[in-house]
Every structure is written in C-alpha cells, then in structure tokens.
Amino acid sequence: MISAAVVAAVVGLVPAVAQAAGPSAAGASPTTGAGSAPAPAAVEQAAKDALAKDRAAKAGARAGAPKAVAGPGAAPQDPYFELAMGSTAFYGHGVDIAVSVATDLTEGRIVYDIDWGDGRILQSTGDVTQDRLFEHLFAEVGSHRITITATEQTSKRTATIVRDVLVNGSEFVPRTPARLLDTRDGTGAPAAKAVAPYATTRVRIAGSAGIPAGVTAVALNLTVTDATDAGHLIAYASGTPQPTTSNVNFTAGQSVPTLAIVPVGADGYVELANRSGGTVDLIADVTGYFTQSAANGYTSVKPSRIADTRDGRGTARGQVAGQSTFAVQVAGQGGVPAQGVAAVALNVTVTDPKGPGHLTVFPSGGQAPSTSNLNFTTGQTVANAVIVPVGPDGRISLRNGAWAGTDVIVDVTGYYSADSEAAYLPENPKRAYDSRLWGPLAGQQYKSLGMWQPGRRLEAVVLNTTVTDTQGSGHLSVAPDPLDSATVTPTPPDSSVLNWTKGATVSNLVQADIFLTTGIDVWNRGWEPIDLIVDRVGAYDRN
Incomplete structure (x- = not known):
C-alpha cells in the first residue's frame, strides 16, 4: 500500500487591482497536475523508522534492568524475547505496521498472529531475524486497537503487544449554518473592528457552535466586505506557517464570498489573513466539520x-x-x-x-x-x-x-x-497548474490535469480554481477526464463552477470527481482567453 504526501493549495494573488500573483518557477508542468506521493519504499521506511524507535526504547529499558548474578555454567546473558512494533498512516482508512522480535535466540521461526481489532485476523510466519511489514484497510476511520502475538515455533517463547493506531481519514458532520465570526459587530472577535492591513484575525472552531475539540478541518463560508483596498484573503490552520496562496480575491468596496475547507490548528483555531493594504471586515459561517471518528x-x-x-x-x-x-x-x-x-x-x-x-x-x-x-x-x-x-x-x-x-x-x-466510503485528507497548499507559465487557455477549450496519486483510491479532489486576466465574459466547468481523452475530445458538462466578466479575477472551491479516472478536465466556456490557476487543498480517499 502506498500513500500520498500531504499536499494542497490556494491561489496567491497580489494585493493590487486584484491581480493574480506572478507564476512560480516551481509551478507544475502543464501535464503533471497535482503533487507527488511517497514511493512504496518511503511508506515502508516510515514504518521501519517507527519500529526502530520502539525497539531502541525497549533495548534501553532492558539494559537498565537489574541483572541476575550468573552462576557456574550459566548462559552469558539472561534469555529474553520481546516484540516491537512501529506504524504509519498515510491513507484515509489504512495503516502500515512493521514488527520484529528482540531475542537472545540466533535462529528460529516466528508465527505472528495479528488481530486488527475489526473482526479480521492475520497469521504470518517469518525468520526470527526478520523485520516483517504488514498493511491493513479498516472499514471505518478513527482509532483501532491492534493486538500482535509473536510465538517462536521451537522454544514456544511468546510475546504480545497491544497498540492503538489512528488512521488519517476524517468524516463529515454537517450542521445548520451558524456564524462564528463577524468583525462588523464583534461576533467571535475581540471587538467590532475591521481587520487592519496585512493583519490576521483568529476564528475559534473547537467549542463554538457545538463543534468538539480535535476536529481536523472545518467547512467555512468566508465573506470579505467593506474592503478599502484590493487584495486577497488566506485561511489556514493556527500554529502553521502562513501560506503564500489565497482563498478569495477582492477589490475595494466589494463583498465576495467563498467556501473554504480549512485545516484546524491543534489549539482549535483557524487564522484569516488580510493580504491587502486596506482594512476589511470578515465573516465566517460554519456548515460542518471533519473528525477522525465515524460520521459521514x-x-x-x-x-x-x-x-x-x-x-x-x-x-x-x-x-x-x-x-x-x-x-x-x-x-x-x-x-x-x-x-x-x-x-x-x-x-x-x-x-x-x-x-x-x-x-x-x-x-x-x-x-x-x-x-x-x-x-x-x-x-x-x-x-x-x-x-x-x-x-x-x-x-x-x-x-x-x-x-x-x-x-x-x-x-x-x-x-x-x-x-459513503471516502474519507477526507486535508493537504498542505500545492499548486497543480498555472497557465501563466505556459500560455492562456483559449475560449471553448479545456485543460486536462492529472490528479492520480499512487496508493490512493481517490474519490475526489478538493481544488481552488481561479481565473484571471480574463479578456471577455464566460464560465468555468470541471468534469472527470475520460480515460480515452487522448484520442476522443471530451464533452463539457452542462454545469458551471464560476462565472466572470472581462478583467475580473474570480475564485471558487471545486470538489472534483475522479473516482473512475485519473484526472480532470477544466473548460473555459467563454469565447475569449483566460489564465487559469488550479490549487489543491485536499482529497477524499476511498476505503
């Protein structure tokens, strides 16, 4: 089993005339799309590294334990037989574990009995000197108690270890929309005061509107209003570096909403950064949250x-x-x-x-x-x-x-x-495509972007799409890329994800279906060229 590195993004736009920020030299090529995932060897190594730490801790404890006084003809050391385990979780529902025994035995065969805690049991045999690697998919997200018993076949020495493992995926808990922040009247803020230029305000998530502690991400409808200058807004987890990306762009006097699925910091807060030279009022309404326990x-x-x-x-x-x-x-x-x-x-x-x-x-x-x-x-x-x-x-x-x-x-x-089987995996900001590096997307044309990641069975990817440098009016459509698109021109859907007029910069969140394919097609349904920016903010990984 393989998994993906934590990836994602939102579009960084400069706070002047709501123009999109200049393209980065590190931007994705026009054919690669989203970020890379760890190779199988990297996933296995992470489990082995965790195993090594557990093994070292037990060896240290054993070395510090009182020793029996050796009598005539005694063995040079006390016999011992200990089981060590390391685990890593890169998937929505899965875990990789590495196990080994530490023993004075120099040879022998070990039978491992693994109770995954979900009604399934695995038995495997290996050499006493081997590290063993196992992988498992759980039907539900959350914490699972794994019990492993190792038995040496000849001596019948045995050891058991019990560990709780937490898979990475989160499921959604909806709620009736509720306002968590409104700087105009002081709701959720220290005072009724606009956010200063290049300043940040905090939104309390855990403990607000019935949201429990420990949530991984939150669905917020963010609105910028009463802006006195052009700029953009960044939403991100408290306690993490501020991204150089954005969630929504605005001009002076404009009221602009956007949906954002934002990771929540360890302290239960998210940060909203005003990246403009003027003041803005900010509003945040919650419609649900993601938690590492069974929900939806x-x-x-x-x-x-x-x-x-x-x-x-x-x-x-x-x-x-x-x-x-x-x-x-x-x-x-x-x-x-x-x-x-x-x-x-x-x-x-x-x-x-x-x-x-x-x-x-x-x-x-x-x-x-x-x-x-x-x-x-x-x-x-x-x-x-x-x-x-x-x-x-x-x-x-x-x-x-x-x-x-x-x-x-x-x-x-x-x-x-x-x-529904797919669990949400929040990702760090990652730019998937920027046409400013390669040339604008012509009217009535589409761009195919690869979104597949090895080791994941993705249901959908969560993207922030932005159009800028628009030379006319139009709308954007996003659809799964058919697997034969290299030979057959795809048909655009009759739906839209955002609309624009000439000269506008417009963003919107898209939850793009890729379950039966490996990528998406993004259509410029206007008649004039646009620049297209696609940033990845998360993914839904199936069981």
Missing part, C-alpha cells in the same frame, strides 16, 4: 443541474422574489440517493439579480439562519460552492435576501452519508 463519508457524482429558475428545472419557473424562500428536492436527484443523505455538495449561482442582496442556503424544515452563502450586486452573475445539510424531507431551502428578484441555479457535485 463522501461520494462524488457527475456534476448535474438540479434546479434552474430560468427554465423551471427542479423548481417554479421565474425569478425568486425578494425576501422569499423556495425549496429544491436533492434526495433522489442528480445521482444523490433517495434516503440516508446527511448533506450535499453544491455549486449555487445567482444570475440577473434586479437588485443587490445575498442568498442563504439551509436545510428545509427550519427558519433561515442569519448567515449567507452568496453576495451579489445588481445584474451580477456569481457562483459559490456550498455544503449544506439535507432536511428530513430530502430537500434544501434557498432564501433570496434581496428586496428584488433574481434567478438561481443549483448544481450538485456530491453528497455525504454514513454509507
């Missing part, structure tokens, strides 16, 4: 349009009136099961609004929370990724918080359920 895994689906008020698909035809709410059936639609769905991953677009306002997405059956998912101005087309719990009737609700009407489009990209 992820299943990706082919991007599908399940609601469009322009043509009456999935809802009533005609614009959603101001200050009104409508419901969309998601269970049983667009590849989503009819039962057992806890939350859905969507891309929601507002278009042709007749006035400024915001849109709120929430589970059906309750009141609209005082949160928002999209902000818009008159006539603007804007999209944002959304993760939202599903109501008991299998529907979600969308509220138009403006005073005037607007059209709304809903595309589904995946869902979370107890039966």
Whole structure:
C-alpha cells in the first residue's frame, strides 16, 4: 500500500487591482497536475523508522534492568524475547505496521498472529531475524486497537503487544449554518473592528457552535466586505506557517464570498489573513466539520443541474422574489440517493439579480439562519460552492435576501452519508497548474490535469480554481477526464463552477470527481482567453 504526501493549495494573488500573483518557477508542468506521493519504499521506511524507535526504547529499558548474578555454567546473558512494533498512516482508512522480535535466540521461526481489532485476523510466519511489514484497510476511520502475538515455533517463547493506531481519514458532520465570526459587530472577535492591513484575525472552531475539540478541518463560508483596498484573503490552520496562496480575491468596496475547507490548528483555531493594504471586515459561517471518528463519508457524482429558475428545472419557473424562500428536492436527484443523505455538495449561482442582496442556503424544515452563502450586486452573475445539510424531507431551502428578484441555479457535485466510503485528507497548499507559465487557455477549450496519486483510491479532489486576466465574459466547468481523452475530445458538462466578466479575477472551491479516472478536465466556456490557476487543498480517499 502506498500513500500520498500531504499536499494542497490556494491561489496567491497580489494585493493590487486584484491581480493574480506572478507564476512560480516551481509551478507544475502543464501535464503533471497535482503533487507527488511517497514511493512504496518511503511508506515502508516510515514504518521501519517507527519500529526502530520502539525497539531502541525497549533495548534501553532492558539494559537498565537489574541483572541476575550468573552462576557456574550459566548462559552469558539472561534469555529474553520481546516484540516491537512501529506504524504509519498515510491513507484515509489504512495503516502500515512493521514488527520484529528482540531475542537472545540466533535462529528460529516466528508465527505472528495479528488481530486488527475489526473482526479480521492475520497469521504470518517469518525468520526470527526478520523485520516483517504488514498493511491493513479498516472499514471505518478513527482509532483501532491492534493486538500482535509473536510465538517462536521451537522454544514456544511468546510475546504480545497491544497498540492503538489512528488512521488519517476524517468524516463529515454537517450542521445548520451558524456564524462564528463577524468583525462588523464583534461576533467571535475581540471587538467590532475591521481587520487592519496585512493583519490576521483568529476564528475559534473547537467549542463554538457545538463543534468538539480535535476536529481536523472545518467547512467555512468566508465573506470579505467593506474592503478599502484590493487584495486577497488566506485561511489556514493556527500554529502553521502562513501560506503564500489565497482563498478569495477582492477589490475595494466589494463583498465576495467563498467556501473554504480549512485545516484546524491543534489549539482549535483557524487564522484569516488580510493580504491587502486596506482594512476589511470578515465573516465566517460554519456548515460542518471533519473528525477522525465515524460520521459521514463522501461520494462524488457527475456534476448535474438540479434546479434552474430560468427554465423551471427542479423548481417554479421565474425569478425568486425578494425576501422569499423556495425549496429544491436533492434526495433522489442528480445521482444523490433517495434516503440516508446527511448533506450535499453544491455549486449555487445567482444570475440577473434586479437588485443587490445575498442568498442563504439551509436545510428545509427550519427558519433561515442569519448567515449567507452568496453576495451579489445588481445584474451580477456569481457562483459559490456550498455544503449544506439535507432536511428530513430530502430537500434544501434557498432564501433570496434581496428586496428584488433574481434567478438561481443549483448544481450538485456530491453528497455525504454514513454509507459513503471516502474519507477526507486535508493537504498542505500545492499548486497543480498555472497557465501563466505556459500560455492562456483559449475560449471553448479545456485543460486536462492529472490528479492520480499512487496508493490512493481517490474519490475526489478538493481544488481552488481561479481565473484571471480574463479578456471577455464566460464560465468555468470541471468534469472527470475520460480515460480515452487522448484520442476522443471530451464533452463539457452542462454545469458551471464560476462565472466572470472581462478583467475580473474570480475564485471558487471545486470538489472534483475522479473516482473512475485519473484526472480532470477544466473548460473555459467563454469565447475569449483566460489564465487559469488550479490549487489543491485536499482529497477524499476511498476505503
């Protein structure tokens, strides 16, 4: 079994005229895509290194133990037979272990009986001098108790070791949207005060809105508003270096939302950095969190349009009136099961609004929370990724918080359920592609990007996509790359992930399906060239 190194990214844009930062010389080639994973030898070595530490600790303890006084004809040392174990976890559900015995025996055969703690038992035999390597996939994430017994076949000496191992994957716990931070009124902040230029504010995750300690990542809808200068926002785990990337770009006076799946620091906080020369107000709304215990895994689906008020698909035809709410059936639609769905991953677009306002997405059956998912101005087309719990009737609700009407489009990209197998693995920022190194992406053309990593059976990758240097209007689509794309031109999907106008820099989160393939196709659905930046922020690894 192999696994991937921790990778990821978000786009770093300079705080001037909301332009994307200059391309890095270390950027990926136009054909390689995402970051590399450790070779099998590296994974095995990590387990062996852990074994060596355990073996050394036991040898030290043995050397410091009182020795029996040797009598006439006694053996030169006391007999001993100890079992050592090292483990490493690079996967969503799996673990690699290395075991060996330390003994005065110079030869013999060892029988290893391994109880993985999940009802499965493995027996293996090896030489007394050998280190043995084993790998195992668990059905569930979380902590698992492994019991290993080693028995030498001739002498019948035996030793047992019991260890708890924690696999890396996390599963999702949705919650009704709740506001954790609003610097305008002091919610979750020391005071009602805008974030200063090039300053950082902290968002408490653990202990807020019922979120427990120890969560690995959190789904936040971040909104920048009242900006006095152009720049970008960076969200990252507390206690880690600030990335040179970004989650969202903004211009002076603009209100811009984005969904971010952010690793949580060991102290339970995330950091939000204002990378501009002016002040900004920041808002953070939580829709769920990831934890290393059994909850809801992820299943990706082919991007599908399940609601469009322009043509009456999935809802009533005609614009959603101001200050009104409508419901969309998601269970049983667009590849989503009819039962057992806890939350859905969507891309929601507002278009042709007749006035400024915001849109709120929430589970059906309750009141609209005082949160928002999209902000818009008159006539603007804007999209944002959304993760939202599903109501008991299998529907979600969308509220138009403006005073005037607007059209709304809903595309589904995946869902979370107890039966879904893929666990989330947060990754460090990693740039997968930057067309500024290779030339712009022409209108109505696509870019294929490899996302496969050896040793992982990936369900989906989590990306931050950015378009910049746009020479016209258009929208971006992302779809799995067909395995025969080298000989057959792929067909673009009828869904979109972001929209732009001439001269704009726009970002959005994408949870891209790659389960039955090895990469993605990113389509420029405009007629004029754009520069495309794709950063990787995480992945879902299947059982």
